[in-house]
Amino acid sequence: MSFFLVASVIKIVVVFTVIMVGVALLTLAERRICAWMQDRLGPNRVGPQGLLQPAADGLKNLVKEETLPAQADKALFMLAPAMSFVPALLTFAVIPFAAPLPTPWGDVDMVVANLPVGFLYILAFGSLGVYGIVLAGWSSNNKYSLLGGLRASAQMISYEIAMGMSTVAVLLIAGNVTLGDVIAKESQSLFTWNVFPLSLAYFIFIVAAFAETNRLPFDLPEAEGELIAGYHTEYSAMKFSMFYIAEYSNMVTASALMTTLFFGGWDIPFTTWDNAPPWTPLKTLATLAMFSAKVLSFLFLYIWVRWTLPRFRYDQLMALGWKVMLPLALVYVTMIATAIWLLHDGLGWLYDTRFALALFALNLVLAVPLFFVLDRGRIVAGSVAEA
Amino acid sequence: MAIGVKVMKRPGTKVSYVRATLQGMALTFRHLFRPKVTMQYPEEKSSQDWTLSPRWRGTHRMLTDEQGRAKCVACGLCPQICPANCIKLVPGEDEAGNRYPLIYEIDEFRCVFCGYCQEVCPEEAIHVGVHYENSEFSRDRFVYDLERLCAQTHPVSTLWDPSDPKGE
Numbered sequence: 316m317s318f319f320l321v322a323s324v325i326k327i328v329v330v331f332t333v334i335m336v337g338v339a340l341l342t343l344a345e346r347r348i349c350a351w352m353q354d355r356l357g358p359n360r361v362g363p364q365g366l367l368q369p370a371a372d373g374l375k376n377l378v379k380e381e382t383l384p385a386q387a388d389k390a391l392f393m394l395a396p397a398m399s400f401v402p403a404l405l406t407f408a409v410i411p412f413a414a415p416l417p418t419p420w421g422d423v424d425m426v427v428a429n430l431p432v433g434f435l436y437i438l439a440f441g442s443l444g445v446y447g448i449v450l451a452g453w454s455s456n457n458k459y460s461l462l463g464g465l466r467a468s469a470q471m472i473s474y475e476i477a478m479g480m481s482t483v484a485v486l487l488i489a490g491n492v493t494l495g496d497v498i499a500k501e502s503q504s505l506f507t508w509n510v511f512p513l514s515l516a517y518f519i520f521i522v523a524a525f526a527e528t529n530r531l532p533f534d535l536p537e538a539e540g541e542l543i544a545g546y547h548t549e550y551s552a553m554k555f556s557m558f559y560i561a562e563y564s565n566m567v568t569a570s571a572l573m574t575t576l577f578f579g580g581w582d583i584p585f586t587t588w589d590n591a592p593p594w595t596p597l598k599t600l601a602t603l604a605m606f607s608a609k610v611l612s613f614l615f616l617y618i619w620v621r622w623t624l625p626r627f628r629y630d631q632l633m634a635l636g637w638k639v640m641l642p643l644a645l646v647y648v649t650m651i652a653t654a655i656w657l658l659h660d661g662l663g664w665l666y667d668t669r670f671a672l673a674l675f676a677l678n679l680v681l682a683v684p685l686f687f688v689l690d691r692g693r694i695v696a697g698s699v700a701e702a
Numbered sequence: 703m704a705i706g707v708k709v710m711k712r713p714g715t716k717v718s719y720v721r722a723t724l725q726g727m728a729l730t731f732r733h734l735f736r737p738k739v740t741m742q743y744p745e746e747k748s749s750q751d752w753t754l755s756p757r758w759r760g761t762h763r764m765l766t767d768e769q770g771r772a773k774c775v776a777c778g779l780c781p782q783i784c785p786a787n788c789i790k791l792v793p794g795e796d797e798a799g800n801r802y803p804l805i806y807e808i809d810e811f812r813c814v815f816c817g818y819c820q821e822v823c824p825e826e827a828i829h830v831g832v833h834y835e836n837s838e839f840s841r842d843r844f845v846y847d848l849e850r851l852c853a854q855t856h857p858v859s860t861l862w863d864p865s866d867p868k869g870e
Contacts, residue, residue: 348734351738352731353733354737354738355738355739356742619727622730623723624726689720690719690720691717
């Protein structure tokens with residue numbers, strides 16, 4: 316028991332530190348990649364290649380003046396940054412990030428909290444993030460902040476549904492809500508990674524994940540052209556910085572979630588060496604590197620998309636969420652459930668590569684009409700063409 | 703919905719969303735590896751694409767003769783023509799009857815950098831310079847006295863020549 320406590324505390328400290336440092340470097344990566352995409356160099360002055368820029372930014376934010384609007388609701392105004400920051404970090408607690416580490420006192424699971432209901436925990440805490448933003452918008456007592464908060468709540472609630480629906484398909488295959496079991500089911504071969512048997516669920520999930528993290532093209536809550544800076548207009552110094560850290564922590568968590576649910580978690584493709592005991596420290600390190608590589612590529616995707624796509628109009632956002640994503644997710648879950656039932660109970664197949672490839676073929680067939688319809692631009696053209 | 707959005711009838715290729723998105727992503731990805739246009743200022747002060755024009759009118763410079771004295775004869779034309787009234791000139795005269803400036807000060811904060819002083823100067827003494835790095839820690843440092851104007855070493859502006867309007 317005491318070993319469990321010590322191991323947990325060490326894991327909490329290490330994971331928290333790594334995420335905080337990662338988030339700091341992510342802000343730098345965002346600025347430099349954005350600069351490269353615009354044929355600029357970006358911040359490269361502070362430290363080698365600008366690596367100390369986040370430290371300089373942090374120091375600046377610590378010593379800046381904290382403003383408190385006279386008409387703001389003081390308690391909630393102070394609480395809101397923490398409320399958006401904490402759930403973003405809490406979600407990461409249940410994500411397994413490497414193979415178990417053997418120690419003289421027993422194997423240590425490389426996950427901060429090995430919850431049997433890890434998946435439900437993620438859905439629960441993922442939804443809590445909206446409170447920080449809504450409360451920030453409301454307590455600022457500023458019409459633009461309030462509009463930003465309203466948009467955030469509408470957007471996050473809309474896409475939460477599609478996101479939850481798309482992950483139901485993952486649960487249908489895994490047959491369990493423990494994230495460790497999801498990864499174990501996925502790591503049989505490359506094609507059992509859920510991105511293949513559930514490609515469309517992954518598509519829905521990634522769109523919803525962009526909306527959930529308030530990143531472009533879904534950054535309406537802070538649309539600077541319309542709402543100044545949306546919900547964090549009135550915030551300054553470290554409180555503002557907290558929103559910033561929360562946004563990037565959310566990105567890290569969403570990327571880790573995509574990795575876990577659809578890209579095999581810490582599984583190394585093309586080999587089964589890494590998924591079976593006996594566990595060795597080398598396996599832990601290799602799988603940790605694999606997990607980090609996958610998460611980093613998703614983070615790059617986030618940044619890449621942000622600096623490519625323009626923002627949606629508000630009615631387009633709602634139309635996409637309610638008229639496309641939600642029905643699509645519902646229909647897709649029905650079809651995938653039917654397919655799994657046919658393959659599993661009808662033909663008696665067990666879940667393996669053949670099973671996954673059969674589902675992948677179904678996905679390809681469904682993807683053609685879906686992308687044909689999406690590509691016609693009906694969704695983004697405007698919602699009241701025939702008024 | 704109450705808001706009416708005007709929707710144009712356009713062919714499928716024009717309203718494509720998925721294809722346009724992918725094209726845009728490919729474009730930004732290609733730009734990641736393009737050569738960068740940033741000129742790293744304190745280290746590089748000019749590049750192939752960006753050099754200061756020889757006609758640039760920056761902070762002033764007073765030219766000097768062989769003995770190191772200012773060429774100025776205190777004729778008073780430059781304070782006369784100066785539209786910003788930024789030149790302060792008090793003329794003096796030595797034993798040989800040569801006029802010279804006792805006080806010659808230019809307030810670079812008042813100056814509008816029109817270059818009239820250089821154009822009007824009969825002795826080609828006062829010039830506007832091809833120079834732009836002028837930062838100081840206090841306001842009074844921006845009133846350049848005669849000694850400081852003579853000590854400047856930057857190139858002087860060629861101004862605009864009406865007989866050669868394109869600078870060829």
